[in-house]
Amino acid sequence: MGKVWALFTDQTACEIKLNKMDVDQTDDLTLKPVAINDMRTKNSAEKAMLSAFSILKKIHKINNNPYCFTYEFKSTSTVLDSSASLAFGLGLVNKFKRFTFSIAATGIIDESSPTATVKPVNEIETKLLAAASVLGSGDVILYPHKNHSEISGYSTYSKKGQYFEWDIDRISPTILSKCW
Numbered sequence: 001m002g003k004v005w006a007l008f009t010d011q012t013a014c015e016i017k018l019n020k021m022d023v024d025q026t027d028d029l030t031l032k033p034v035a036i037n038d039m040r041t042k043n044s045a046e047k048a049m050l051s052a053f054s055i056l057k058k059i060h061k062i063n064n065n066p067y068c069f070t071y072e073f074k075s076t077s078t079v080l081d082s083s084a085s086l087a088f089g090l091g092l093v094n095k096f097k098r099f100t101f102s103i104a105a106t107g108i109i110d111e112s113s114p115t116a117t118v119k120p121v122n123e124i125e126t127k128l129l130a131a132a133s134v135l136g137s138g139d140v141i142l143y144p145h146k147n148h149s150e151i152s153g154y155s156t157y158s159k160k161g162q163y164f165e166w167d168i169d170r171i172s173p174t175i176l177s178k179c180w
Contacts, residue, residue, distance in 0.1 A: 002099030005134050006073065006087035007106040007127035007143075013134040015074035016084075016091035023066045029053045034072035044082035045071060048089035048109040051116040062096050069095065083121040085109040086142060104131035105142040120146040 005013040031046050056062045086107030106127045107118040124147040131141045
């Protein structure tokens, strides 16, 4: 099974870990953070997972049962922020459809956008170096399209033969359908 990694400006990559729990509410999706104290990280993670969940329901990839997950980072970074929201959204998708490849992702899911637009991040090259340290051949790195011009030469990061997708500007049904 593939892993999903969040990328940070301190050149670390932290694995996103979600665990399914027994449902104790009637909400469509209940999310419970574990050992994440930064409110900005919690809010962005939950909004990203709710966006991904909504899209999965819209394209009929999951049923209408209620779900409950705990979420956390498997390791820690000294820098936690909203740039992990794309990774959290993809982490939720990975719980429903086990990826056969790993993904390292950075991007801020725009909370005001109904289409899950991915906003640019700071220090993209540092984050790509973190991705190169955890991924192997056939794995995927996703980052905001608007950051592409800041990358001096992505061949620097492809030493292991990773596939890079820089044209992601939103989480869409089309993108999620390709994962299925």
